[in-house]
Amino acid sequence: MADQYAQSGDDIRPTEIPAIRWEEPPEGPVLVLLDQTRLPAEEVELVCTDAPALVEAIRSLAVRGAPLLGIAGAYGVALAAARGFDVEDAAEALAAARPTAVNLTVGVRRARAAYRAELERSGDREQAERAALAAARALHREDAEASTRMAAHGLALLDELLPGGGHRILTHCNTGSLVSGGRGTAFAVALAAHRKGRLRRLWVDETRPLLQGARLTAYEAARSGMAYTLLTDNAAGSLFAAGEVDAVLVGADRIAADGSVANKVGTYPLAVLARYHHVPFVVVAPVTTVDPDTPDGASIEVEQRAGHEVTEIMAPQAPVAGAETGGGIVVAPLGTQAYNPAFDVTPPGLVTAIVTEEGVVSPVTADALTVLCDRSRQVTI
Numbered sequence: 095m096a097d098q099y100a101q102s103g104d105d106i107r108p109t110e111i112p113a114i115r116w117e118e119p120p121e122g123p124v125l126v127l128l129d130q131t132r133l134p135a136e137e138v139e140l141v142c143t144d145a146p147a148l149v150e151a152i153r154s155l156a157v158r159g160a161p162l163l164g165i166a167g168a169y170g171v172a173l174a175a176a177r178g179f180d181v182e183d184a185a186e187a188l189a190a191a192r193p194t195a196v197n198l199t200v201g202v203r204r205a206r207a208a209y210r211a212e213l214e215r216s217g218d219r220e221q222a223e224r225a226a227l228a229a230a231r232a233l234h235r236e237d238a239e240a241s242t243r244m245a246a247h248g249l250a251l252l253d254e255l256l257p258g259g260g261h262r263i264l265t266h267c268n269t270g271s272l273v274s275g276g277r278g279t280a281f282a283v284a285l286a287a288h289r290k291g292r293l294r295r296l297w298v299d300e301t302r303p304l305l306q307g308a309r310l311t312a313y314e315a316a317r318s319g320m321a322y323t324l325l326t327d328n329a330a331g332s333l334f335a336a337g338e339v340d341a342v343l344v345g346a347d348r349i350a351a352d353g354s355v356a357n358k359v360g361t362y363p364l365a366v367l368a369r370y371h372h373v374p375f376v377v378v379a380p381v382t383t384v385d386p387d388t389p390d391g392a393s394i395e396v397e398q399r400a401g402h403e404v405t406e407i408m409a410p411q412a413p414v415a416g417a418e419t420g421g422g423i424v425v426a427p428l429g430t431q432a433y434n435p436a437f438d439v440t441p442p443g444l445v446t447a448i449v450t451e452e453g454v455v456s457p458v459t460a461d462a463l464t465v466l467c468d469r470s471r472q473v474t475i
Contacts, residue, residue: 159273
């Protein structure tokens, strides 16, 4: 079995990857992103000078992951304000860039509200620009703090569910520092277990069709010296059958009011497998991912992506003989139609627990989520 064994020592690179940062060079403010479409082959930065550039970065998945999208959306509003563009138009375009991830809309609204409030109060656009940037920076900082608390709550839950340590955790997609202002969501819990000597193995789904698990989670696990093994998505069932999975940890892009969880496509089958094999299925996400305005899973808008992501093997960071620049290697007959939802929805009955920075919800019910969100708002106020 090809895998990666745990490492330790000073040679291990840190996981605090600068996925996003605000800079103010002489020519004007910019938002600098780590281009996640180029990983793991290259660590290349993408510089956005306006909201349309950021919208394209979001749509192309150069910047991705629910919490980070919220941060990016807030900074995008601040960028539009600082560069003298129409803030309302920028906010509308940013919020619509990816429909399923609710954090994006939350971040955009927060920075826009700060801009509007200051403009109404003082009538000073420069003051309003600073207010929008302050809101974005606050959200960035709060997400980092939330990540730390989620990791602590998640590790405590794992130790309760699986006493004795030696956890073998299966994860899907990418949920580390590449999607967060801190160490991430589900990956942060696995990382905390690793640093406490309680992680035996991290099973990493490759996560079709864009391979965020293979390209990004394996990248972060290797940087952290974790013991990990990469597997194809359809190999997960054999792992469960062999008794090699102790828990499933995943993130979320939107959690409906009833506890239904939208996450990267392939998550729902894992939840079904976990239930059949009596394995805990745990969702780790900040409270901002819970959307009280979405009543249930059927109400979640699921993004449909281009069919070529399925009919071609994409390798944008490596030139391929005979392939167009930016294209891929065709693996299906010409004209093949592809079903390519970016997400699927897992019903609350299959979710063992939802871990947030404010605590753990288990069992997952609408009432429990309402209490959690109310408590979070009180803390914020």
